[in-house]
Amino acid sequence: MSCRTRFLPALPFGLALLLASCTAVAAAAPAAIRMPAEQARALGVRNAAAVAATGIPLEHLPATVEPALERSAVVTAPYAGTVTRVLAVEGSQVAAGAPLARVQSRERMMLEADAGRAASEARLAARQARRDADLLAEGIVPAARAESSRALQEQTGATQAQFARALALAPAARGGLPGEYELRAPLAGRVLERKVAPGQALEAMAAAFVVADTSQLDVAIRAPAAARMRLAAGQVARIDGTDARGRITAVGSAVDGASQTVPVRARFEASSVLVPGQPVAVTLELPAPQGALALPRGALARVGRDSVVFAATAGGYRVVTVEVLGESATQVVVRGPLAAGTAVAVAGTSALKALLAAGE
Template identity: 45%
Template sequence: MRRGLLAGLLLAVFASPVMAGTLLKVSASQRQAMGIRTAAVKAAGHVPVDGLPATVRAPLHESAVVTAPYAGITVAVLAREGAQVERGQPLARIQSREAMRLGADLASAQGDYRVARAQAERDRQLLAEGIIPSSRAQAADARRDAAAARLQELNAARAMAPKAAGAAPGTYELRSPLAGRVIERSLRLGEPVAALDKAFMVAEPGRGMLEMQVPARYASRLRPGLPVRTADGASGMLSEIGAAIDRASQTVLVRASVKGEMLLPGQQTSATIQLPPPAHAWTLASDAVADFDGRKIVFVDRGTGFEAVPVAVQAQTGAGRSVVTGALAADSRVVIAGAGALKAMLVAGE
C-alpha cells in the first residue's frame, strides 16, 4: 500500500521537469509518504582526516639511548626491559680492558697535574724574586695547563664510564640519563659489547612519536601544532611535516608528539588529524550527501519543498559524519532520510 502511494506521488511530481538547484515542491503528506527526515547542519570547527595508519616510535625529546663507551663483557644486567628507572640508576655493569687502563691513566694524570701545578707555583715565586727568567715560568705554566687539560679529558671519560663500587677492577656502570621506562635492552649477560654499541633505550612513560602517511591532497594544509588523536585515546600535536611526496604512495610523512598511557614503540594504530576548516564548511550526516550528475548535492529544506544544493566533500569519518563546503547557512536543515525519492525527482526532471 505504502509503496503504491509513493509511486503515485513520484509520478505526480514528475509531471513537470525539475533541474538541480530548483525547488522540489513536496507537501507535508508527501514528506510523510516518502519517509523524509531532516537534520540541522553545524559550522565545522575542523576537517577530520581519519583512519590514517600510524606507527608509534620512541619520543624524540623524552627518550635517550644509552651506549657502552668502552668495549668489554657484560657482567651484570641491573634493569629489565619494561622496568621503571630513576635518573642516574645503574642499568648494567661492563668489565673492560680500556676501563682498567682509564683508571691507571687517571691516577697518573692526577699525579702529573699536582707536580706541574706545584712547579708552576714555585717558578712564579722565583720569577717574582728575580731568580729565573720569565720564559721558564711561562714554560711551567704551559706544562701545568697541559696536565690540567689531560686530567679534565680523563675525568670526562670516567664520567661516561663511572666505576662500579665494590666490583672487580675495570668494571664500569651504565646509568640511566633520565627517569623513565626501559623500552629496549640490547645487552645480554656474559656477551661481549663493542664500543659505542647501543645498550638501552629509556623513555618517559606515556609519551611517544607517531608516524603517519597523509594523502598528498592534504599536504598544503598541514601545519605543526594541528591536533592529532589515535584510535586508542592518545592525543597530541603535529610536530614534523615531510618536505617531499612519496612517488609510489602519493603520501607525505608526518610525525606527531603524543601522550597516552598505553603507547609502546612499534605499535600499529590509526589516527585522526584535525585540519583547519575552509570557508563555508559545514558538518552533517554522511547520509545527507547524494550523487547527482557527477556532483555531490544535499537537499535543503525550504519549507514548501527541497532545494538541491551542490557541495564539495572535504572529509568523511567512520562515525557517519561528513564535512562539506557549499552555499548552506547556520539554520539550514538537510535531508538525511528519503533523499533517494528526491533524487529520483531530479533525474526525472532532466
C-alpha cells in the same frame, strides 16, 4: 514540455534545434520535488538542520606511536668489554643516573692506570712549580726555569683532566672490579629497548639501551601529499577508536615518491592506549573554509557525477549541488548554495532520488 525521441526524416534546421533542446531538458534533473509532509513521513524521509563546520576530517591515516625525539636517548658503551650484569629491562622506570648495566672493560682498566700516572705526574709538576717560584723570589734560580716549571705543570694538569673526562664517560661500578664500569640512564624515564645480556661482548660505542620520558608521546603520521598545504602545526589529531587527542607539531616538506605522502608529527599526552612502537590510525581535523557546512552522512546523495543534498521547502524539496570537502564515518562537510540552519533530508534520500529520476 514533454519530448520523446523519434526517427524522423530530414527536418528544417529550426525544428531540429527545437527537438534537441527538448531532449536536453528531459535529460536534465528537475530542480525541485513536490512532496507533501504526509508523503515524506510515509517514505521515511527525515530532516535535520545543516550546521557550520568547525573542521574537515582527514580519516584513517597510517601512523606509529613513538617517543618524543627530544625526550629520548640511546645509551651506548663508551669502551669495549663484556656485560657482567643487567640492572634494568624493558619497561623499567628509571631515574636520571640510575645504573642500567655493568661492563668489564680492558680498555677502562688501562685507562685507570694511565689516569693514575697522569695524576702523579701532575702533582709532582705542581710541587716543582711552587718550589721554583719560591726560589725565583729569592733570586736563586732564573726566571726561565720557573716559567719552564709552570709550563710543565699546565701540561701535566691538562693531561690529567683529559684522562678524568675519559673516565667520566664510563663511571666506575660501585664496589666493582678493576675496569668494571656502569652504563647509566641519561634521563628519567622508561626503558624502551634493551640490547644487552649478561656475558655479551660489546664493541665500543655499541647501542645498549633506549630510555625515554614517556609522559608525552609523538605519533608519526603519513598524510596525503595533496593535503600538505592545508596542514599546519596546532591542528587537532585524534587516534581512531580512542579518546586520545593531540596537536600537530610538525609537517614535512618532502613528498615520498612511492606513497605520495608527507610525514606529519603530532604530540599526545601519555595514555594507557598509546604504547611506543604501536601502529595506529589517525584522523586529522583540517580547518573548514568560510561557508562550509557539516551534515550527517546520510544527507549526501550522488546524482550522475554531482553530489547533492535535498533542502526542505514549503512544498517538498529542492536539489542543491554541493562540493564535498571531507567525509567521515558519520559526517560529511560540504560547501554550496546552502545556509547554516537549513533543513535537509538526512534519511530517505533514496526515495527522493527515485522521484527525481522519475521527473516528479
